[in-house]
Amino acid sequence: MSIEIRNISKQFGDFRALNNVNLDVESGELVALLGPSGCGKTTLLRIIAGLETADTGSILFSGEDTTDVHVRERQVGFVFQHYALFRHMTVFENVAFGLRVKPRKERPSDAQIRQKVTDLLKLVQLDWLADRYPSQLSGGQRQRIALARALAVEPKVLLLDEPFGALDAKVRKELRRWLRRLHDELHVTSIFVTHDQEEALEVADRVVVINKGRIEQVGSPQEVWDQPASPFVYGFLGDVNLFHGRADNGAVQLDGMRLDSPEHSGARDAKAMAYVRPHDLTVERYTAGATGIVATLSRAIVVGPIARLELEPTETNPDNPGSGTIIEAQLPAQQFRELGLQEGDTVVATPRKARVFVEEDWVSP
Numbered sequence: 001m002s003i004e005i006r007n008i009s010k011q012f013g014d015f016r017a018l019n020n021v022n023l024d025v026e027s028g029e030l031v032a033l034l035g036p037s038g039c040g041k042t043t044l045l046r047i048i049a050g051l052e053t054a055d056t057g058s059i060l061f062s063g064e065d066t067t068d069v070h071v072r073e074r075q076v077g078f079v080f081q082h083y084a085l086f087r088h089m090t091v092f093e094n095v096a097f098g099l100r101v102k103p104r105k106e107r108p109s110d111a112q113i114r115q116k117v118t119d120l121l122k123l124v125q126l127d128w129l130a131d132r133y134p135s136q137l138s139g140g141q142r143q144r145i146a147l148a149r150a151l152a153v154e155p156k157v158l159l160l161d162e163p164f165g166a167l168d169a170k171v172r173k174e175l176r177r178w179l180r181r182l183h184d185e186l187h188v189t190s191i192f193v194t195h196d197q198e199e200a201l202e203v204a205d206r207v208v209v210i211n212k213g214r215i216e217q218v219g220s221p222q223e224v225w226d227q228p229a230s231p232f233v234y235g236f237l238g239d240v241n242l243f244h245g246r247a248d249n250g251a252v253q254l255d256g257m258r259l260d261s262p263e264h265s266g267a268r269d270a271k272a273m274a275y276v277r278p279h280d281l282t283v284e285r286y287t288a289g290a291t292g293i294v295a296t297l298s299r300a301i302v303v304g305p306i307a308r309l310e311l312e313p314t315e316t317n318p319d320n321p322g323s324g325t326i327i328e329a330q331l332p333a334q335q336f337r338e339l340g341l342q343e344g345d346t347v348v349a350t351p352r353k354a355r356v357f358v359e360e361d362w363v364s365p
Contacts, residue, residue, distance in 0.1 A: 001027055001061050001062050001075075001156035001157055001189050002024070002025060002026055002027045002061070002062050002063075002189070003023075003024070003025040003048065003059070003060070003061060003157065003189065003191070004023075004024055004025075004059070004060040004063070005021055005022060005023040005024070005025075005044070005048070005057070005059060006022055006057055006058045006059075006060065007020055007021075007022060007056060007057040007058070008020070008021040008022075008044065008047060008054045008056070008057035008058075008059070009021070009054065009055050009056045009057055010040070010043055010047065010052070010054050010055050010213075011055055016213050017040045017043040017213055018040045018043055018044055018047075018054070018213045019040075019212075019213040019214050020057075020214075021040075021044060021057070021213070021214070021215055022215070023208060023215065023218065025189060025191060026189075027062070027189055028187040028188070028189055029189060029190070029205050029206065030180070030183045030190045030191075030192075030203065030204055030205045031190070031191045031192075031204055031205065031206050031207075031208060032191075032192055032193075032194055032199070032200035032203065032204035032206070032207045032208065033045065033191060033192070033193045033194070033208050033210060034194055034195070034197065034200040034207050034208065034209050034210065034236075035195065035209060035210035035211055035236070036195055036211070036236070037195060039210045039211050039212060039213065040210055040212070040213040041193045041210050042161055042162075042193050044210070045159050045161055045191060045193050046161075047059065048076070048157070048159060048191065049071060049074065049076050049078050049159050050066070050069065050070060050071035050074050050076065051071055051078070054067070061074070061075075061156065061157065074157070075153075075154075075155050075156040075157065076155050076156070076157045076158075076159055077150030077151060077153065077155030077157070077158045077159065077188075078150060078159050078160075078161070079143075079146050079147050079150050079158070079159070079160040079161070079163050080146070080161055080163075081161055081162040081163065081165045084146065085134040085142055085145060085146060085149070086134075087133065087134050087135060088133075089133075089134075090130065090131055090132065090133055091121070091126070091129050091130050091131070091132050091133070091134070091137070091145050092117055092121070092130040092131065094134070094145055094149050095117045095120055095121065095145065095148045095149045095152050096113050096116075096117045096152065097149060097152075098149060098150075098152045098153040099113045099116065099117075099152055099153065100113065102153075116152060117130075117148075117152065118130075120148040120151055120152055121148060123148065123151075123182070123185075124144040124145070124147060124148045124182070125144070126141060126144055126145060126148070129141065129145075138171075139167045139168075139171060140167055140171040140174065140175055143163060143164065143167065143175060144175070144178075147160075147163070147179075147182075151186070151188070155188065156188075156189065157188070157189050157190070157191070158188045158189070158190040158191075159190070159191050159192070160190065160191070160192035160193065161192075161193045162193055162194060162195070163175075163179070163192060164176065164194075164196075164199065165194075165195075165196075172196075172199070176199055176202055176203050177202075179192075179203060180202075180203050192204075197236065197237050197238060200221070201221040201224075201225060201237075202221075204221060205220070206218060206219065206220055206221075207219065207220070207221055207224050209224060209232075209233050209236065209237075211232050211236075216229060216230050216232050216233050217229040217230065217233050224237060225237055225238070228275075228355065230357075231273060231275070231357050234275040234355055234357075235275065238277065239277065239278050239328055240275050240276065240277055240278075241275070241276045241277075241278065241281070241327050241328060242273060242274075242275055243273070243274045243275075243276065243354075244271070244272070244273055244274075245272050245273075245274065246269055246270065246271065246272055247261060247264045247267040247269075247270045247271075247272035247356065247358045248267060248268055248269050248270070249265065249267070249268070250262050250264065250265035250267075252264070252272045252274060252356050254272070254274055257291055257292050257293060257350060257351075258291075259274060259351070259354055259356065261356045263356070264356060264358050267358045270358045270359050271358065271359040272356055272357065272358045272359070273356070273357050274351070274354040274355070274356045275354065275355045275356075275357075276351040276353070276354045276355075277353075278308070278328040278329050278330040279329075279330040280351055280352050280353040280354070281327070281329040281330075281349045281350070281351055281352070282349065282350050282351075282352055283309060283311070283329050283331060283339075283341075283347050283348075283349050284339070284347060284348055285339060285340075285341065285345065285346075285347060285348075286345075286346040286347055286348045287348075290348040291348075291350070292348040292349055292350035293311075293313055293327065293348065293349045293350070294313070294314045294346065294347075294348055295311035295312055295313045295314060295327060295346070295347055295348070295349055296311065296312045296314060296344065296345070296346055296347075297309060297310075297311060297341055297342070297343055297344065297345050297346075297347050298310050298311065298312045298326070298343065298344075299343060300336065300341065300343060302333050302336065304333070305332060305333050305334075306330055306331075306332065306333060307330065307331045307332070307333045307335075307336035308328065308329075308330055309328070309329040309330070309331065309336070310326050310327070310328060311326065311327040311328075311329060311347065311349055312326060312327075313327065314346065327349060329349055
């Protein structure tokens with residue numbers, strides 16, 4: 001089932017949660033709504049589900065307007081962050097619940113319910129826990145049971161609100177892989193909300209980055225990572241260093257270095273920001289006359305194959321209000337050892353790759 005979101009806006013008092021949001025979700029697609037807390041992603045999910053009403057706009061399922069259709073008739077499965085399992089029911093009865101409460105004409109027989117629930121528990125690899133109660137399960141097991149319960153009613157759309165947010169990092173990683181495999185098997189149109197960039201990039205077919213009630217960018221995980229559409233997207237997706245400077249005639253002057261920026265050849269002495277990911281910085285021992293950002297190596301953390309360096313610039317740039325802050329760099333651990341650097345040494349850092357935005361790029365419409 002495809003989903004069309006048209007001109008959705010929602011306000012809570014003076015707070016505008018969603019501002020004219022438009023989005024298409026293809027049938028069988030797994031889409032992540034990604035953004036910081038309070039950006040509107042959960043509100044949008046609840047409006048799609050019918051748990052919340054938009055002030056303006058419409059939601060269409062496969063071309064049919066469902067804006068005024070009651071949540072019970074939308075054929076939507078919803079998985080919450082905190083499982084919402086019935087504590088007094090066994091795992092089996094939790095999964096069977098949605099089938100047992102169907103109207104009599106639509107309700108499967110007891111034998112059909114038993115078969116359906118057994119099949120679903122096998123699908124989520126927990127059939128051996130059918131007689132247990134939620135309190136006897138781990139967090140990861142409870143979340144898989146919550147997903148089985150949502151799938152029991154054969155939803156046309158599956159909506160997941162921070163489904164792994166309450167779990168520890170190791171379990172989250174395991175469940176992310178499991179959810180992707182499950183989706184590839186079932187092909188249910190699915191939308192999940194997360195503020196975890198790694199989760200969105202690893203699991204989703206497409207990522208929708210939301211900020212302050214607006215969609216900043218929609219694209220594949222590779223597209224939003226490699227080609228961020230705005231300063232917000234660049235800053236939100238992973239670790240990044242931000243440098244301020246001036247752009248003029250296709251070049252940007254920043255903190256003791258000059259970067260070519262042909263895409264901004266029309267800029268004339270405009271304020272500019274350059275984003276550089278830690279792994280896109282080259283770090284070398286300082287020598288007289290070196291061009292780049294001169295800094296002191298304040299800390300080196302070598303864990304496994306990666307050396308993470310914290311650099312303190314030795315000079316501040318009056319054009320860059322953040323130029324005195326720590327710069328993060330990443331090198332292969334072997335390369336770091338070959339440089340023979342010690343904490344306190346002076347180094348020079350130069351970006352191999354940077355994304356430059358001039359002032360008009362980051363002014364919101």
